[in-house]
Amino acid sequence: QQPVQSPQAVILREGEDAVINCSSSKALYSVHWYRQKHGEAPVFLMILLKGGEQKGHEKISASFNEKKQQSSLYLTASQLSYSGTYFCGSSRGSGGSNYKLTFGKGTLLTVNP
């Protein structure tokens, strides 16, 4: 099941914070976050597997709620280099065809000076 992302787009000034949400009507096995800069391939940021998990570092971190139906990506004190499209993805399990990895529609983040 494809996760739903919000918002579709965010415009920030350098130094501001942003939150990107990813949700599903059913519990997700895992949540994956990727960033794609303009003209480049998506790049892996992190994966969350456990309900209640928080991961990342001071500037870019993510959480996965207890019911495993919502994840949020937190970008703190944004830098120009954070600009790009952020995708959340989910898989239905591990092993064989369970690795099917689907993505949301993406959130376009623009950081201005």
Add this chain to the structure above:
Amino acid sequence: DVKVTQSSRYLVKRTGEKVFLECVQDMDHENMFWYRQDPGLGLRLIYFSYDVKMKEKGDIPEGYSVSREKKERFSLILESASTNQTSMYLCASVYSDLMNTEAFFGQGTRLTVV
């Protein structure tokens, strides 16, 4: 470093042609994926393969087929190209274990069907 190579960056084909998009990975990953990326629609899964000769349809398989005869190569085939298949196509090779799943993407093939 993991390398995922797509055979072409840009491709122009005529309506009705049979089109082959090739993807090669060098990390012995079992899982490989083909996505299509269109503005506002995100990354939509066309097909994926979780082992040699094993494949599964994604969310938008119509008009496409795939082939995986060797572990390192995953091909996407447009049986009879149509203008609505004009898009950016991304291949991904995915590393998976119990604790982690990470997709490595190729640079993409921008296909134009005229």
